[in-house]
Amino acid sequence: MNSNLFAHKPLALLIEEMKGENRLRRVLGPVTLTSLGVGAIIGTGIFVLTGVAAHDKTGPALILSFVVAGMASIFAALCYSEFASMVPVAGSAYTYAYATLGELFAWIIGWDLILEYAVASATVAHGWSHYFQDFVSIIGFKVPHAFGNAPFDFNPATGLLSATGTILDFPAIVIAAIITTILVIGIRESAGFNAVMVILKLAIVLFVIVVGAFYVNPANWHPFAPFGLTGISFFGKTLFGQTGLGGEPLGMLAGAAIIFFAYIGFDSVSTHAEEARNPKRDVPIGIITSLVLCTILYILVSGILTGMVPYNKLNIDAPVSDAFKQVGLPWAQFIISLGAVAGITSVLLVMMLSQPRIFLAMARDGLLPTSFFGAIHEKFRTPWKSTILTGLFVATLAAFLPLRILADLVNIGTLLAFVIVCAAVLIMRKTNPDAERPFRAPFVPFVPIFGIGFCLLLMFSLPPENWLRLFIWLLIGFAIYFGYGRNHSVMARMRAEGK
Numbered sequence: 001m002n003s004n005l006f007a008h009k010p011l012a013l014l015i016e017e018m019k020g021e022n023r024l025r026r027v028l029g030p031v032t033l034t035s036l037g038v039g040a041i042i043g044t045g046i047f048v049l050t051g052v053a054a055h056d057k058t059g060p061a062l063i064l065s066f067v068v069a070g071m072a073s074i075f076a077a078l079c080y081s082e083f084a085s086m087v088p089v090a091g092s093a094y095t096y097a098y099a100t101l102g103e104l105f106a107w108i109i110g111w112d113l114i115l116e117y118a119v120a121s122a123t124v125a126h127g128w129s130h131y132f133q134d135f136v137s138i139i140g141f142k143v144p145h146a147f148g149n150a151p152f153d154f155n156p157a158t159g160l161l162s163a164t165g166t167i168l169d170f171p172a173i174v175i176a177a178i179i180t181t182i183l184v185i186g187i188r189e190s191a192g193f194n195a196v197m198v199i200l201k202l203a204i205v206l207f208v209i210v211v212g213a214f215y216v217n218p219a220n221w222h223p224f225a226p227f228g229l230t231g232i233s234f235f236g237k238t239l240f241g242q243t244g245l246g247g248e249p250l251g252m253l254a255g256a257a258i259i260f261f262a263y264i265g266f267d268s269v270s271t272h273a274e275e276a277r278n279p280k281r282d283v284p285i286g287i288i289t290s291l292v293l294c295t296i297l298y299i300l301v302s303g304i305l306t307g308m309v310p311y312n313k314l315n316i317d318a319p320v321s322d323a324f325k326q327v328g329l330p331w332a333q334f335i336i337s338l339g340a341v342a343g344i345t346s347v348l349l350v351m352m353l354s355q356p357r358i359f360l361a362m363a364r365d366g367l368l369p370t371s372f373f374g375a376i377h378e379k380f381r382t383p384w385k386s387t388i389l390t391g392l393f394v395a396t397l398a399a400f401l402p403l404r405i406l407a408d409l410v411n412i413g414t415l416l417a418f419v420i421v422c423a424a425v426l427i428m429r430k431t432n433p434d435a436e437r438p439f440r441a442p443f444v445p446f447v448p449i450f451g452i453g454f455c456l457l458l459m460f461s462l463p464p465e466n467w468l469r470l471f472i473w474l475l476i477g478f479a480i481y482f483g484y485g486r487n488h489s490v491m492a493r494m495r496a497e498g499k
Contacts, residue, residue: 005102005103005104005486006101006102006103006104006105007102007103007489007491007492008098008099008100008101008102008103009095009098009099009103009106009365009491010099028276028277028282029276029277029282030281030282030285030286030289032195032286033269033276033282033283033285033286033287033290034269034285034286034289034290034293035195035198036269036286036290037265037266037269037286037287037289037290037291037294038198038201038202038290038293038294039195039197039198039201039346039347039350040265040266040269040347040350041262041263041264041265041266041290041291041294042198042201042202042205042294042297042343042347043124043127043201043265043343043344043346043347043348044123044124044126044127044128044261044344044347045259045261045262045263045264045298046205046262046297046298046301046320047127047131047318047319047320047340047343047344048126048127048130048131048316048317048318048319048403049127049258049259049261049262049403049407050062050259050262050298050301050302050305050314050319050320051305051314051315051316051317051318051319051320051322052258052316052403052404052407053065053255053258053259054255054302054305054306054311054314054319055311055312055314055316055319056244056250056258056316056404057227057231057250057251057254057255057258058225058227058251058252058254058255058311059223059224059225059226059227059306059311059312060220060221060222060223060224060225060302060303060306060307060311061224061225061226061227061229061251061252061255062252062255062259062302062306062311063299063302063303063306064225064229064252064256065252065253065255065256065258065259065302066256066259066262066295066298066299066302067295067299068252068253068256068454068458069256069257069259069260069262069263069458070263070291070292070294070295070298071454072256072260072415072418072451072454072455072457072458073260073263073266073291073418074288074291074292075422075447075448075450075451075454076418076421076422076451076455077266077267077287077288077291078284078288078441078442078447078451079421079422079424079425079441079447079448079451080093080266080267080287080421081283081284081287081288081439081441082425082437082439082440082441083096083421083424083425083428084269084279084283084439085279085280085283085284085437085438085439086435086436086437086438093109093113093267093417093420093421094106094109094110094113094358094361094362095361096421096424097109097110097420097421097424098365099424099428100424100427100428100431101420101423101424101427103367103486103489103491103492104481105420106365106367107362107367107477107481107485108420108474108477109416109417109420110358110361110362110367111473111474111477111480111481112413112416112417112420112473112474112477113358113413113417114355114358114359115409115410115413115470115473116264116410116413116414116417117351117352117354117355117358117390118355118390118393118394118397119397119406119409119410119413120261120264120351120410120414121176121348121351121352121355121390121394121398122172122176122393122394122397122398122401122406123261123398123403123406123407123410124344124347124348124351125172125175125176125348125394125395125398126150126169126172126398126402126403126406127317127344127403128171128172128175128341128344128345128348129148129169129171129172129175129398130317130318131318131321131337131340131341131344132171132175132337132341133148133171134317134318134321134322134333134337135334135337135338135341138330138333138334138337143170143171145165145166146165146166146167147166147167147168147169147170147171148166148169148170148171149164149166149169149402150164150166150168150169150399150400150401150402150403151163151164151166151167151168151400152164152402153402153404154246154402154404154405160246164402168399168400169398169399169400170399172395172398172399173395173398173399175345175348176348176352176391176394176395176398177391177395179345179348179349179352179391180352180387180388180390180391180392180394180395182349183349183352183353183356183382183387183391184377184380184382184384184387184388185380185382197342197343197346200339200342200343201339201342201343202297203339204335204336204339204340204343205297205301207332207335207336207339208301208304208305208320208324208336209297209300209301209304211324211329211332212304212305212307212308212323212324213304215308215324215327215329216303216304216307216308217307217308218307220306220307220308220309220310220311221303221306221307225251225252226311227241227242227250227251227252227254227255228241228242228250228251228252229241229251229252229253230249230251230252230253230254231249231250231251231252231253231254231255231257231461232249232251232253232254232457232460232461233248233249233460233461233463233464234460241253241254246463247463247464248463248464249461249463251461253457253458253461254461254462256458256461257411257415257458257459257461257462258407258411258462259298260411260414260415260458261407261410261411261414262294262298263291263294264410264414265347265350266287266290266291269283269286269287269290279438279439280438280439281439283439284439301320305319305320305323308323308324308326308327309323309326309327313326316403316404317403318337318340320336320340321333321336321337321340324336352387352390352391352394355386355390356373356382356383356386356387356390357383359373359383359386359390360373360374360383360386362485363386364490365489365490365491366485366488366489366490366491366492366493367481367484367485367488367489368480368484368485369484369488372385372386373385373386409466409469409470411458411462411466412459412462412466412467412469412470413470413473415455415456415458415459416455416459416470418451418455419451419452419455419456419459421451422447422448422449422451422452422455423448423452425441425444425447425448426444426445426448426449429444429445
């Protein structure tokens with residue numbers, strides 16, 4: 001039975017499954033794929049987490065944090081591109097791991113993706129809530145204090161959790177419920193709708209850069225790196241850099257680990273490989289172009305924000321709009337908040353749309369109960385049960401957990417997924433050297449090795465409690481796998497039947 005743990009899902013079987021879903025037309029070109037990537041990337045990361053990272057970890061050195069996080073993402077993106085061109089089917093990194101590392105690792109990455117998408121959705125819902133509150137306050141409405149935030153927060157000044165005097169974040173619950181309802185009923189996001197949202201978000205970001213440049217005070221960039229340029233720890237022991245009162249590492253690399261969330265979403269381009277007109281060319285162009293474009297925008301925005309307002313005075317919940325408020329531009333605050341609410345809504349919809357699809361892929365492989373996670377609504381033709389479960393989970397996390405905890409938890413899960421994808425490219429090159437690769441990651445083994453190295457570096461730059469949370473999540477996953485998934489796996493049944 002142990003052999004089932006590392007049973008690979010053959011490439012031939014994956015390709016055969018793809019043929020059964022050949023209703024998807026190859027209609028997406030490089031411009032549309034780039035638009036999809038930008039639409040998925042620009043959201044809570046740039047509108048919210050810039051404030052947290054600069055205020056708590058980096059100061060103006062946030063600019064370099066975006067460079068480091070972008071490099072880690074590009075190495076991982078090249079590895080994603082290779083797999084997406086080889087096996088353009090549902091499941092993303094979960095499917096890639098099943099084909100290369102075996103069932104147990106596929107389960108680990110699938111369970112990890114569940115954590116990534118669910119907690120990322122909660123983080124986005126939290127960011128949406130605060131920009132929504134910022135927007136309605138401009139027009140004279142104020143959400144009651146008791147229902148405007150999580151009941152506790154981590155205070156970096158004391159290193160302790162502190163009460164906020166609130167009960168829950170009610171707007172976050174409302175937006176999670178609305179998105180869940182839409183996804184259960186069914187929605188088809190057209191490339192045209194996504195393009196409109198991308199144009200809106202890019203317009204807001206360019207507005208911040210152009211208008212904010214006139215209010216930059218270079219004195220705010222000094223000191224450039226008040227927390228240093230490092231910030232690496234190893235399971236709670238800081239190796240390089242300063243240490244916060246809570247034991248967490250501080251510095252530019254620690255900031256890169258926090259704002260890595262800003263790059264989550266580029267892998268959505270790889271999921272559209274089946275619909276790309278020329279996956280060999282178009283998918284890599286879409287992934288790399290969207291990453292490079294967003295990295296440049298992030299660098300410019302972080303420079304503008306830390307130049308407009310001293311880093312220690314940035315608002316951690318709505319830093320972009322609040323920065324314009326602090327320099328006396330309330331009308332700009334209105335525009336930015338409205339654009340952020342619209343832009344973040346589209347990101348939340350995409351993330352909460354993706355989560356049930358991971359459940360569905362795992363259920364079809366027998367690793368989760370098909371009757372629940374594989375259930376498709378007769379009328380709406382959506383995975384309605386898992387969508388509702390996702391909505392409840394997202395609403396609960398967003399209502400009660402603070403932004404700092406949510407963002408860190410998402411990042412460590414995503415970085416682990418990237419490490420596994422990079423490792424899978426190395427393994428696949430050895431085990432299936434002759435497999436058709438319409439796109440080949442360049443400079444192998446250096447690209448995947450650098451991808452693994454950068455991602456591990458950022459993982460170790462996260463506060464130590466995130467490793468504990470990740471291990472607890474993985475232990476829960478192992479209990480489910482060994483209690484249910486291993487015995488109900490489709491691959492296990494095929495091996496038992498001698499197929």
